[in-house]
Amino acid sequence: DVKVTQSSRYLVKRTGEKVFLECVQDMDHENMFWYRQDPGLGLRLIYFSYDVKMKEKGDIPEGYSVSREKKERFSLILESASTNQTSMYLCASSPGLAVKNIQYFGAGTRLSVL
Amino acid sequence: AQKITQTQPGMFVQEKEAVTLDCTYDTSDPSYGLFWYKQPSSGEMIFLIYQGSYDQQNATEGRYSLNFQKARKSANLVISASQLGDSAMYFCAMREAPLSNFGNEKLTFGTGTRLTIIP
Numbered sequence: 288d289v290k291v292t293q294s295s296r297y298l299v300k301r302t303g304e305k306v307f308l309e310c311v312q313d314m315d316h317e318n319m320f321w322y323r324q325d326p327g328l329g330l331r332l333i334y335f336s337y338d339v340k341m342k343e344k345g346d347i348p349e350g351y352s353v354s355r356e357k358k359e360r361f362s363l364i365l366e367s368a369s370t371n372q373t374s375m376y377l378c379a380s381s382p383g384l385a386v387k388n389i390q391y392f393g394a395g396t397r398l399s400v401l
Numbered sequence: 402a403q404k405i406t407q408t409q410p411g412m413f414v415q416e417k418e419a420v421t422l423d424c425t426y427d428t429s430d431p432s433y434g435l436f437w438y439k440q441p442s443s444g445e446m447i448f449l450i451y452q453g454s455y456d457q458q459n460a461t462e463g464r465y466s467l468n469f470q471k472a473r474k475s476a477n478l479v480i481s482a483s484q485l486g487d488s489a490m491y492f493c494a495m496r497e498a499p500l501s502n503f504g505n506e507k508l509t510f511g512t513g514t515r516l517t518i519i520p
Contacts, residue, residue: 296444318506329405329492329510330446337506345507377446381506387434387453388496388506392446 291393310378317383319361405511424493
């Protein structure tokens, strides 16, 4: 089974702090993704990566950056957390070269910025 | 314009009844894929079923089937014989075929339908 692990289920941070959200997948997937989920808005793509050290902006990249130094790990960074970044963050991975190319998700990190 | 529209914010269904969750989509690409995910209260998104735009038959996976009506641009999820464990949020998503190779992994999600199964 595909396993996507997010380092924290719940996180509380203060405004202005630098925040790291970590995601690890164990299936040698090429692609990794970070989404943000807010009530009534569904999931929105923040960034994705199709290879080590490669990244592409999603629909809402402002205020975020990412890092992919190793194939299995994809980090989301909030350089200076703000209250409007309080949300559920979901990481996903997908194989890359496949017809369906299903995205598999982690359990999510619920971040509160106070 | 919304690319994925789920018009039912919430649904209540009696246990053992069949359920249809609506999803309409908007795309001009001839090649695309449609996905349904389930999100229980634990938070993890669980893949349920996939339909490709060129697939001739409607997709089925156990109790899940996808009622794909291409001309109407709809991809409704049907759950047969609902169970209490089916209570969750359900999301419809679409992947379009872009011009470049590196964008074709992006999924666009709808806002979801919260399904509650009543004993």
